[in-house]
Amino acid sequence: MxxxxxxxxxxxxxxxxxxxxxxxxxxxxxxxxxxxxxxxxxxxxxxxxxxxxxxxxxxxxxxxxxxxxxxxxxxxxxxxxxxxxxxxxxxxxxxxxxxxxxxxxxxxxxxxxxxxxxxxxxxxxxxxxxxxxxxxxxxxxxxxxxxxxxxxxxxxxxxxxxxxxxxxxxxxxxxxxxxxxxxxNGRQDLKGKTVLVNAGGTREFIDPVRFIGNPSTGKQGIAIAKAAIHRGAKLILVKAGSLEIQSDLQLQTISVDSAREMQEAMQIAMPIADIAIAAAAIGDVRTTWQSDRKLPKSELPLHWQMEYIPDIIANLAQQKQSAQILVGFAAQTGSESEIIAAALDKLQRKGLDAIAANAVNHAETGFGTDTNQAIFLHKDGKQQQTPLCSKLELAHRLFDFLAS
Missing domain, CATH: 3.40.50.1950 (Flavin prenyltransferase-like)
Structure with a gap:
């Protein structure tokens, strides 16, 4: 617009x-x-x-x-x-x-x-x-x-x-x-397609009231979901954390908290998706144990034993069929060249079709903002930089990029 x-x-x-x-x-x-x-x-x-x-x-x-x-x-x-x-x-x-x-x-x-x-x-x-x-x-x-x-x-x-x-x-x-x-211009180019999107930030609970998480609000993922619906797609959304969804959105919603739950939900939905876009902020580590009761402060360890969380999108890339499109997001900090280099590494190492890299250390493009700016990279070498725009416009620019 x-x-x-x-x-x-x-x-x-x-x-x-x-x-x-x-x-x-x-x-x-x-x-x-x-x-x-x-x-x-x-x-x-x-x-x-x-x-x-x-x-x-x-x-x-x-x-x-x-x-x-x-x-x-x-x-x-x-x-x-x-x-x-x-x-x-x-x-x-x-x-x-x-x-x-x-x-x-x-x-x-x-x-x-x-x-x-x-x-x-x-x-x-x-x-x-x-x-x-x-x-x-x-x-x-x-x-x-x-x-x-x-x-x-x-x-x-x-x-x-x-x-x-x-x-x-x-x-x-x-x-x-x-x-x-x-x-x-009213184009329904995703009609007949199923789009799978994840959004929000996963939470790895230590006990019932404490967790390791991140500041993702899920706004960009929701914008992608809306853009897909507006273009005629059937939408499956896997939402993490406390992300709230508008009641008028016509979609199938799966709610999860942890990365393990996210992985299970995405793997179940992936076989029926024509396009899968992983916009959620997935945790990288979790504690090796969780308490089923609230721990008093005096019982909280000062040093936690941690383990890496399996790479969900890399696993989805192993699962995807040749006709499916798998897109990742790379929330990065640093200079433009550093952001592109990190995104290219993820694109190639994880076996993705495309990736959207955006700087999260800027006031207008960080977590929780209504605007965003990104660099789209495709596995065939094509790159496209977006201007600062609404997250809904960025979502449309992403679908246009994938179609081109």
Whole structure:
């Protein structure tokens, strides 16, 4: 999303979830994305056009503007050709049905049908309405078209006090989808593929309350998982430590603590993976014994007998088939030449297809940051350096690198 100034049209239909879109519009405008907002007549009853005009720094459009020419051309054609991406949020059952059957009786629907850019849908409605067979059939019909993408509703307490699926995705999730789809232009190049990712930091417990660990937060691994999902992949995530996962992520999750548990989970999942990306920070050593009770301070040894932890990714490389792709991460310190040298050594010594090396001793690329910068290296000698960017963008750059 950082490559060029992008144009996003946001269409809002009549539902209480329209208030969530205010944050989406505001966030995009602050990031330098140009936004145009279209409201249906029903949507204007929930949030006023003036609110969205203020947040987007541009007049918001309603059906009253439908036949007002822009530069001598119909407004819906101008908006359709201007947009790099269209987001519909919230999508009501009414709007969903009209789009599924190609109906166009307002400015919003005409703009979507006149456009050829990617379109993202974020439905929101009562659970019983969402689960109606006719609504589900319309949903499936829409998503059969390659340029249409789903930001599926989540479960929770709805505005009508019902509990179930139907809540529109949260603004953070919608913004991530927008970032991904602007980057890929809606390309679903991982559809039909299974991607295996590990994330977080392993912990080797000494007793029930003490462990040897590392400061990995798992943010980069989660970003890779999200990028894979946004590109159409089936995702298996092996998460280590206390890493929390968004409830709206459509993935299979396996939770582990220790390196031994991580190794077992990865070895079980590896045979069905087309791409395996090891982004977790795995410990290197552990104590040779662990206590099953909390040790008093006076019983803690000052000198521990340690043992090396088996190299998980090297073992996966021994297990992988020729059609599979195995990617490692190298969290390094030092100069660029030192980082590249260490990463190349790991790439060759461990038998990987590619590796991403990043410096963790910089304020904007260390553990827990929202940004990252890396050097990708492939076993065929190709190298690519990324600029400082969001971890989600870096994940997309990695998938692009692997595809190239």
């Amino acid at each position: 950082s490559r060029v100034i992008s144009h996003v049209v946001i269409g809002i239909s009549g539902g209480i979830a329209a208030y969530k879109v205010c944050e989406v519009v505001s966030s995009l405008a602050k990031r330098g994305i140009e936004v145009r907002v279209i409201l249906t007549e029903a949507a204007s009853a929930f949030v006023t056009p003036l609110t969205f005009a203020t947040l987007s720094r541009h007049p918001a459009y309603t059906d009253a503007d439908f036949w007002q020419p822009t530069n001598g051309r119909p407004l819906h054609i101008e908006l359709a050709e201007w947009a790099d991406l269209i987001l519909l949020a919230p999508v009501t059952a009414n709007t969903l049905a009209k789009l599924a059957y190609g109906m166009a009786d307002n400015l919003l629907l005409n703009t979507v049908i006149a456009a050829d850019c990617p379109v993202l849908f974020a439905p929101a409605m009562n659970t019983t309405m969402w689960l109606q067979p006719t609504v589900q059939e319309n949903w499936r019909k829409l998503l059969a078209f390659p340029r249409y993408g789903a930001i599926a509703p989540t479960a929770g307490i709805l505005a009508c006090d019902a509990v179930g699926t139907g809540r529109m995705a949260e603004p953070e999730t919608i913004l991530e989808y927008i970032e991904s789809w602007l980057w890929t």
